[in-house]
Every structure is written in C-alpha cells, then in structure tokens.
Amino acid sequence: MYLPKSQVITNLTTNGTEFTLVGLPYSGSYFKTSAGKYYSGKTPSDPNSRPLKSNNFGGENPQEGQNKSPIQSYTSPTGSLYPESYNEFNPGYQRALGDAFIFEAPLPPTPSITRPTEKQYEVGEFQRFFLKKNNELKYIEVNKSTFNNFTNRNSSVQYELYSPIRINWELTGNFVNVYKVNKNTVKLIESQNNLYGFYNSSKTQFAKYYRFDKGEGLFTDGSEFINRRTRKVYRGFYHVHPTKGPMVGKNHIPGVHDYLDILEDKDVGSSRKPNISSKTVGGY
DSSP states (O other), rough: OOGGGGGGEEEEEEEEEEEEEEEEEEEEEEETTTOOEEEEEESTTTTTOOBBBBBSSSSSSSTSSTSSSSOOOOOTTOOOOOTTTOOOOHHHHHHHOOOGGGOOBBBBBOOOOOOOOOHHHHHHHHEEEEEEETTEEEEEOHHHHHHHHTTTTTHHHHHGGEEEEEEEEEEEHHHHHHHHHHHHHHHHHHHHHHHHHHHHHHOOOOOOOOOOOOOOEEEEEEEEETTTTOOOOEEEEEEEEEETTTESSSOOOOOOOEEEEEOOOGGGGGOOOOOOOOOEEEEE
C-alpha cells in the first residue's frame, strides 16, 4: 500500500500482548495509520503486511474502546469471512472463527481386541463389546471406551450407524461347559435382538480366551468330544494340555497324538467336520 509519510507512524514494535493476526498473538514490527489502523511490518511498503486486530476489542487502536464488547467473528482484509490463505485445518484460522464455526466429522469405530486380565480370570468371566453396522452384515469387536461412546451417543462417533452389543464371556471351568455357555449366550443375544449373522461371526470361537488347566487321567463318556483326525465321536481317557487343549490319551506324551474338538449336536452320526476346526489334527 502507499500512504503519505504524514499519515503513518512506522517502525513500531509489540511484544505480543496488544494484537492478534488471524487469531494468533502477534509480536514484532508494526505501523499505525492516521485512521487508527494497525498493520504488521515496519512500513506500508512491506509486501507481507497484514491488518492487525487489537486485543482491546474496541477497534484497531489499542487505546480505544476499552469498554466495548469483543468482536465475535473474523473478517479478512477482503471482507470475506473465510480468507483465501487460511482454511479449516489451520489452528489460527479456527481460533479466529470461534468454536461455532469448527466442525469435526464423527468417526467410525476402530476395531480393538480386549483381552481378559488376571483379575477377570480369577472371577471366571469378563465382558466383550461389539458394534453392528446397521446397514451391513458387519460386526466389529471394540474396547469398552469405544463401546461407551456409541452407547452414550457421543457426537465424536458415528453412533447413528451402529448398534452396540455387550456379552458376558466365560473364561474358566469345565472346557465343554464354557464352550457351550458362550455358544448359547451368542445365540440368545442374536435371537433377542434380531442380530442376524452374529452367531456365524463368532462360529468356532466360543472357547476364545479360555484358560486350560493342566489335567491328566480324565475320562469322557462319548458325549463331549469328537476326534479331529477321524471325525468320530470319542469315548475314553483324555488329558488337557495347558495350551493345546483336550487331547487323546490318559497322559501327555512326547509323540504325536490326536486333538479332541467339542462335539456338536449335528456331529452325532455324521462324518462332517465339527465347528471347531484346525489344519492340525495331532500334536506333541
């Protein structure tokens, strides 16, 4: 800009308490015009000069308007509320516009696996949390914090697009009983809440997080297990390995011996593969 020397005071400085520039404290050189306007830069010839806003809320002169109300919106030098050189991702621009003009899009859920704590293993159960996308056959396991955000309809998340699901999950006890309790719990929740596909999304995982207790010399009467290799109902002695689960034989031995899977109702009299499946049919 061009101003006669008689209409401008140049080479002034400020420590950052008097002015803001697009919402941020401004410190450095500035000049003042006879009209009471303030600009960054030493002189009007500075190509990067920008209008400064007084922190005294009464106009451009720091000595004026001590009792006037603060300005509630930001206007660019061109008169536009949205200056071309700034956008909604610029923190200074956001502060200049004020909270009413800042919009953050709600976020979709992030899948998260919550594992049981030692305390929960002592109790014998814990809670798992899921979200069902309302317009898709899609289930997502999430942590408790995310679940609470969707349950409480927090504006930071897409709560209108998902339905929250909470289930109690057995962790300890008789392996067969734990498997069947978790299986029936999932079936019941699916039925009561019309959650089509929820059971199938958990299929073969009803003993997830189960902690095996080492046991030997156990006996099954043929109502609990099926041999993973032969696909036949198993009756006889078995043992429970702390990491591998039920296996054929009274005691654990170094050689290969068969794994046992939970016997499902549909497996009785059938050679079909049971719900718990694995490429491994025997272990050491």
